[in-house]
Amino acid sequence: MMKVLRLLSSSRNQFSTRGALSMHAHTHSTSFSTASKSFSVKAGTSADYVHAPFHIYKGRAALSFSPVLPTFTKLESGGLIVGRRGVVMLRFTPAIGERKYDWEKRQVFALSATEVGSLISLGPNDSCEFFHDPSMQSSNAGQVRKSLSIKSHADGSGYMVSLTVVNNLLKTKENFIVPVTAAEFAVMKTACSFALPHIMGWDRLMSNMPTGVGVGRQQSKVVPQLLDEWDR
Amino acid sequence: MMKVLRLLSSSRNQFSTRGALSMHAHTHSTSFSTASKSFSVKAGTSADYVHAPFHIYKGRAALSFSPVLPTFTKLESGGLIVGRRGVVMLRFTPAIGERKYDWEKRQVFALSATEVGSLISLGPNDSCEFFHDPSMQSSNAGQVRKSLSIKSHADGSGYMVSLTVVNNLLKTKENFIVPVTAAEFAVMKTACSFALPHIMGWDRLMSNMPTGVGVGRQQSKVVPQLLDEWDR
Amino acid sequence: MMKVLRLLSSSRNQFSTRGALSMHAHTHSTSFSTASKSFSVKAGTSADYVHAPFHIYKGRAALSFSPVLPTFTKLESGGLIVGRRGVVMLRFTPAIGERKYDWEKRQVFALSATEVGSLISLGPNDSCEFFHDPSMQSSNAGQVRKSLSIKSHADGSGYMVSLTVVNNLLKTKENFIVPVTAAEFAVMKTACSFALPHIMGWDRLMSNMPTGVGVGRQQSKVVPQLLDEWDR
């Protein structure tokens, strides 16, 4: 069965800075390949994050992916609310020789939680396609168009993952094709299933609470969370 | 195959305050849409919780869901026992215009662990239905009746999720219908599978223990947990 | 397809104290039902554990289950090694009236990691059966015989879970039968899948490490774990 999902990302103002992001992302990826080079991080920001992209190197292009966690905003009450949503960031880089990739020419595609849900529920014979407009809700809306396609091989042995970026402003059209084996796709699905609750911020709902019940802390009333909601 | 599960929530006195809860929940949801506005939290309660509902906005109504963790009660021995059970809270809000929803009119439906089990085991062609009486075991028992229905589309492309609330006291009947795509339902299933051990309190069973084996802590006897049960 | 797995638990000396355990377990369960009563814990033991069993109450008996984590032994090197293996403990309690259960007469059955593996891989039409001898490797070997059977309903709507305990010493034979719906079994499978790495001790392998990379801790060489194994 060939099931093609066509979703037009509405992405309420959350991916509008993607142009800038992909430029900066290049800086990061350079560092991935030459570990001695340090990141160019803005002074004053917390630089203590972890980089653990998973790379799939193929003949014509490389695909890497890693989660980007949501940010939280503090409420006057002291609670936290999800601000910017998390994503799973896909990065495509063209090959320029044997085992050589041009990180300057990479393009990114940020999967939302729902798109991750689509990916992890793909059967061995299913396919899906997503469309993003990085300039949505700006004056450049419609000028850059990205489409990601995940198409299963006929024999169920894997998927063809491809990204097309059409940029009417620069008059360019880029295409990246990465064949992904069933085993590699299993890694993507398992890792994305693991990441999904985290990009939704649900791991915080959990990890925020154990403080009250830690060994050695004695409290008469443990875990007051949501008492105001449940107990009236 | 159309499999309809009909479960009458017995919910031993744990959902009896739902009327009050849905009123309070409205206050919260207002804040969700206008982040600059702070929560109205009771003074003295712990306000350091995290809000990370997942929203599915559709034409006639919006559906959001998030886990509510269990509470624990301290025993004289120093141990902890689950008090109020956790739930996955579904919230339905009617649309009152394009991309506008009336948070004042929202209704909630709290899925128990078993109902979550039902949801996460739904196949692409399965359906299920749950009935709740928020006033069970009170003098108003039977006066308010909520039913949640999750019905698969014939082509397996998703589900129709609907909530009906009949309130004999107020002489009202409300109905919320939210079509959920297969991708969105995959998010619900994955997130609810992640949340299930947490609403059961099983994450505490785990997280309560590492203290004894932390790096830098030297103990002759590590992890005495349950020694009284196993070692006699 | 009806697939019956018959496993004779060899359980190298790890379940030999089960007779004593089931006696003590009764004390615990009394506390579960009457929360005002405290546990009888041996003085000097760490009592700061968490009780979060999941209960399935049915007409003839109740079934509850919860994980019991492994214990660790400290090596001279400072490392930790799994001592007693963790289990998922099933507890069966006979009904003695409407919604009343006789906790004094409960019987337990401790699922090993492999038996948990068997349970979580059961299809809707599969069945399995386990046999335990709590007195294995003692002089009473063979005198008490426990068998747990999980048998799917013909229509795939759930399972019949039953425990038989034959005690030749006391000349008794007890039988517990608990029908488990598909939704309840989904809770068992999801919770047991979550618990499995924990009863194997694999969560410790993970949680033992983040200390070295915590925000605010600066180290030139992060995560020295297993350097002795990999770096020579």
Next chain:
Amino acid sequence: MMKVLRLLSSSRNQFSTRGALSMHAHTHSTSFSTASKSFSVKAGTSADYVHAPFHIYKGRAALSFSPVLPTFTKLESGGLIVGRRGVVMLRFTPAIGERKYDWEKRQVFALSATEVGSLISLGPNDSCEFFHDPSMQSSNAGQVRKSLSIKSHADGSGYMVSLTVVNNLLKTKENFIVPVTAAEFAVMKTACSFALPHIMGWDRLMSNMPTGVGVGRQQSKVVPQLLDEWDR
């Protein structure tokens, strides 16, 4: 359907020390069987790790497996990047009598993330095979050849897991065969699915962040992670 995956591990210089590793691994395994004996750990290394291998003892050989976490390298910016990739380490030990195994003769096989993906996506009738050259990219390349085969039984009741090590330098050929039941393989799959995000280092991406939002820590801007990437 018999699907045989043949993957030649390219393993960019990350498994080149495997010869040394398997020698050292013997020291570890000796300790597993005689807990009173301590590990021989290099002075100065952090010895506070946890050993929790899962053992499958069979007539001709034993198979154990446990995750080995990745190492991280600190960047000048303060961030962390994955250095050596994590693996799931399989260990095969030949039997030399009833319930006796010769830990001196054990051989290891380190599953990469992609190979783990292959294992966890194996259906009940699937098979796979992996080839490793521990001396790849050294002058001894091609001299030692390891192949791991996981072959399903015809009746779906389990798998035959076998490792062959051909060493042209020592003129030896070793073969280990361990029949694995469906229940034991379910443990492997569940444990490896749990371990996969950890050997990829993705648990760090998560666990690195909660510090900023811990209860009791008040910050005006919570979770600055990746602000430099998203906010410009």
